[in-house]
Amino acid sequence: MADMSRRRRTAIGMAIAVAMVVSGCDSGTAGSGDTTALDLGRDCLAKEAPTLDLQKPLRERWHVKASAIVPEWQVVDTVSLIDINPDSDRNASPATTTRPILCGHTFVVVAPSILGEQPAEQQTIAGIDVSTGSVAWRAPLAAHAKCAQMGERFGCVATLPDHVSVQVFSPVGGDTHEYRLPAADAAVPVSDGIVTAIADGDRTRITKYSADGQAWSSTTPVGPSTSRHDDLVLQTVGADFAIVHRTYGRSAAVFATRTGKVVAEVPSRASNFAVSAFPGRRVIANAADGAVIVDESGRTVRRHPGAGLGDAQGWPHLQSAAAGAQVYALQDGLYDVETGQKSPIPQQLRIPGQPPSPPYTAILGPVIGRTAWYTAQPTNSYASLADPRTAGVDTVTGRVRWVRPARTLGSSAGPIIGTTTLLVDTVGNRTMLSAVAAGTARALWSQRLGPGDVSPVETRGAFDIDVHGVNLTQYGISLWGAR
Numbered sequence: 001m002a003d004m005s006r007r008r009r010t011a012i013g014m015a016i017a018v019a020m021v022v023s024g025c026d027s028g029t030a031g032s033g034d035t036t037a038l039d040l041g042r043d044c045l046a047k048e049a050p051t052l053d054l055q056k057p058l059r060e061r062w063h064v065k066a067s068a069i070v071p072e073w074q075v076v077d078t079v080s081l082i083d084i085n086p087d088s089d090r091n092a093s094p095a096t097t098t099r100p101i102l103c104g105h106t107f108v109v110v111a112p113s114i115l116g117e118q119p120a121e122q123q124t125i126a127g128i129d130v131s132t133g134s135v136a137w138r139a140p141l142a143a144h145a146k147c148a149q150m151g152e153r154f155g156c157v158a159t160l161p162d163h164v165s166v167q168v169f170s171p172v173g174g175d176t177h178e179y180r181l182p183a184a185d186a187a188v189p190v191s192d193g194i195v196t197a198i199a200d201g202d203r204t205r206i207t208k209y210s211a212d213g214q215a216w217s218s219t220t221p222v223g224p225s226t227s228r229h230d231d232l233v234l235q236t237v238g239a240d241f242a243i244v245h246r247t248y249g250r251s252a253a254v255f256a257t258r259t260g261k262v263v264a265e266v267p268s269r270a271s272n273f274a275v276s277a278f279p280g281r282r283v284i285a286n287a288a289d290g291a292v293i294v295d296e297s298g299r300t301v302r303r304h305p306g307a308g309l310g311d312a313q314g315w316p317h318l319q320s321a322a323a324g325a326q327v328y329a330l331q332d333g334l335y336d337v338e339t340g341q342k343s344p345i346p347q348q349l350r351i352p353g354q355p356p357s358p359p360y361t362a363i364l365g366p367v368i369g370r371t372a373w374y375t376a377q378p379t380n381s382y383a384s385l386a387d388p389r390t391a392g393v394d395t396v397t398g399r400v401r402w403v404r405p406a407r408t409l410g411s412s413a414g415p416i417i418g419t420t421t422l423l424v425d426t427v428g429n430r431t432m433l434s435a436v437a438a439g440t441a442r443a444l445w446s447q448r449l450g451p452g453d454v455s456p457v458e459t460r461g462a463f464d465i466d467v468h469g470v471n472l473t474q475y476g477i478s479l480w481g482a483r
Helices: 004-011
Strands: 025-029 058-065 079-081 105-112 123-129 135-141 146-150 153-159 163-169 176-182 186-190 193-200 203-210 213-220 232-237 241-246 251-256 262-267 275-278 282-287 290-295 300-305 318-320 326-330 333-336 360-368 371-378 389-394 400-405 412-417 420-427 430-437 442-449 470-472 476-482
Touching (some): 135 163, 163 193, 176 193, 193 232, 213 251, 262 282
Parallel strands (some): 025 176
Antiparallel strands (some): 079 105, 105 123, 153 163, 203 213, 282 290, 290 300, 326 333, 371 389, 412 420, 470 476
């Protein structure tokens, strides 16, 4: 979802994960006007990453505890894996959910942690060989760094009092390149470099550094702070855009990371900025009079006057839809990505056969092939449904294709590959996995995992396999594949 304020609140203590690295190091410094270039590498990007096969039951091929990555921290509750770039956009379709894997390696970052508090100053980044699960290398990482795949390497950036620290890790050979960029109020890694932001009078200056040195520098209409707690926030929106705003600001600026051009100004709604990546190097955002879709040049592709971005609960999102198309949600309905025409898929559904008491709502979930999924949920968070149902709706006709007991399908959707999805349901210390054909809700296979298959201490109920089969939890990383 693209609720920026919500991501800020949940980013603390969460997770950094994924791609590949080594050690050994050189360094460079970029001062004002300096053209120091970031080494983004030319390595073995072409090597294929593993792909999850949902046609057969799964098994865990290997598992690495966070405490094993940093052996001197032996107690598992004292360390955790933290998320890769927690500010990045999470609004991709489940069908494209993945973690970077380069040269057959993925990255994790380990930090000392105290429940409910930020990670301590010390952090370690490690490369994991995805074929064996062995720890290939370890390297110290700047505190509170944000990381992402940059070119054919993995880059991490941290905003320090007197400069911006950049570490670029190679997938092979153990090389680490370190750079010092001019001090800034905020910085984030993007697909081909680093973007920084600094308050500049009544505006904000944004600058990008890449393999060609300083790529561009421009200003945005984001004004000065109104409070000592009103920090400058810089976040990526998909692969091609970023957003900059004040924590409690009245508006935000969305800009293209390749050019620095501001393409949209987004008004705040209770410190939330509704904006989301859109297919075709475009972005969709709330404007003053409704939703607007723009491209990298700032050209308006489509307007929806009077219809704000967001579903019935106010969360903006995109979903995969039929025949490779997609739908997006406005507050007055769902629309086809390519045509802008209103979709017959409803945002909320009254599921046939679902008892009306207690009151419930069924909101659009994953859209797989030609089938949109809806699962009944109680409207009162303290209530529960005795017999929750899940329904599949045809995305072309809008008709209900099937209704199944939700408990037989699992409570959350995992990766979607083709027209098959992995569903996960965790009850107590057991996890049930099911691969389901979307069109009919027919289970291809189901299996229950006990404590011997996956540790509840390490998963804490979290089971989030991506399309490569990588499962990252607070206390460990694992790889799953077909039996």
